[in-house]
Amino acid sequence: NAGVMQNPRHLVRRRGQEARLRCSPMKGHSHVYWYRQLPEEGLKFMVYLQKENIIDESGMPKERFSAEFPKEGPSILRIQQVVRGDSAAYFCASSPGSTGELFFGEGSRLTVL
Amino acid sequence: GIQVEQSPPDLILQEGANSTLRCNFSDSVNNLQWFHQNPWGQLINLFYIPSGTKQNGRLSATTVATERYSLLYISSSQTTDSGVYFCAVPGFMEYGNKLVFGAGTILRVKS
Numbered sequence: 001n002a003g004v005m006q007n008p009r010h011l012v013r014r015r016g017q018e019a020r021l022r023c024s025p026m027k028g029h030s031h032v033y034w035y036r037q038l039p040e041e042g043l044k045f046m047v048y049l050q051k052e053n054i055i056d057e058s059g060m061p062k063e064r065f066s067a068e069f070p071k072e073g074p075s076i077l078r079i080q081q082v083v084r085g086d087s088a089a090y091f092c093a094s095s096p097g098s099t100g101e102l103f104f105g106e107g108s109r110l111t112v113l
Numbered sequence: 114g115i116q117v118e119q120s121p122p123d124l125i126l127q128e129g130a131n132s133t134l135r136c137n138f139s140d141s142v143n144n145l146q147w148f149h150q151n152p153w154g155q156l157i158n159l160f161y162i163p164s165g166t167k168q169n170g171r172l173s174a175t176t177v178a179t180e181r182y183s184l185l186y187i188s189s190s191q192t193t194d195s196g197v198y199f200c201a202v203p204g205f206m207e208y209g210n211k212l213v214f215g216a217g218t219i220l221r222v223k224s
Contacts, residue, residue, distance in 0.1 A: 031209065042199060042214040043156075055209055089154060098209050101146065101161040107154055 002027065004094050004105035005074075012111045019079040019086070021108045025094030032075045033102060034067060037089040049075060082112045115140045115204050119215035126190045126222045134185040134218045136200035143203065145176050146212065147185050150197040159185070159198075190222045 005024040013019050025032050030051050035043040036059075045059040049069035060067065064082075069075040079086055089109045093102040116139040126132055136145070147159040160167050160174040162183065167174055171190075176183040187194055197219050201212035 033209075033211065042216050043201075043212075045204070045211045045213070048209045048211060056211065059211075091156060093212075095210060100144070100210065101158070102210060102212060103158060104148070104156040107156065109154065 004029075004092055004103055006090075006092050006105035006108050008108060009106065010109050010111070012113060013082050014113050015083055016081050019082050019110055021077040021079075021090050021092075021110070022074040023077070023092030023094075023105060024074040025092075026096075026103055029094035029096050029103075031095045031098060032069050033093040033095075034075070034077050035091045035093065035104075037091060037107070039088070043091060046077075079110070082110070084112045086110060087112045115142070115202060115213050117200060117202055117213055117215035119198075119200060119218050121218060122216065123219045124221070126220065128190060128192060128222055128224050130190050130222075131186070131188045132190060132220070134187070134198050134220075136183045136185070136215055138181050138183075138200075138202050141181070142178065144210070145178075145183050146201050147174055147183070148199045148201065149194075150199065150217070151193075152196055156199075187220075190220075192222045192224050195220055195222050 034046040037043045047067045048056040064080045089107045091107045093104045118137045144163040149157045162176045164178045171188045173186045197217040199217045201214045204213040
């Protein structure tokens with residue numbers, strides 16, 4: 001049973017470009033969370049989604065960031081017009097229900113030049 | 114919101130030594146997870162432990178929910194145990210399991 005799959009593992013963008021990070025949850029999991037880890041810091045919650053619905057986006061920056069989890073396909077975290085401060089590791093987690101253990105992917109590391 | 118404090122912030126061990134990491138949290142919780150982030154940045158689930166004690170090889174964890182703390186024990190440490198250890202508990206959320214992470218304990222095991 002494959003774990004949470006994230007890609008790309010590493011992404012380099014220049015300022016002003018767009019970054020798209022993908023997350024495929026574990027089989028049977030319909031709840032997805034995105035977290036951001038800035039250098040030398042812990043993980044911070046960004047957004048919680050279920051299929052086709054954003055449940056809680058209280059941790060998302062108000063501008064340039066968006067997330068979706070379509071009926072078919074992976075969850076996408078999209079960052080428009082990236083800035084250097086967006087350089088971080090972005091982790092996705094999934095769970096089978098609204099409570100219980102979260103399982104994390106290996107993260108996508110974004111570097112903005 | 115809920116506060117999560119981990120101690121010690123840094124720990125250096127000689128290979129073979131034992132250690133105890135602590136996680137305090139400021140409010141009642143119904144679950145708690147421990148993670149190991151290895152030097153390559155991967156986040157590995159160690160324990161899902163709302164209460165009681167669990168063991169997995171050289172690692173064990175105990176959560177005393179009524180006293181709002183959890184302990185992670187590492188016995189006979191190995192260099193591969195190096196990395197950052199995080200505990201995480203649910204923050205307030207009407208629906209879902211939004212985890213709030215502590216700042217972590219950085220562990221270095223020397224050979």
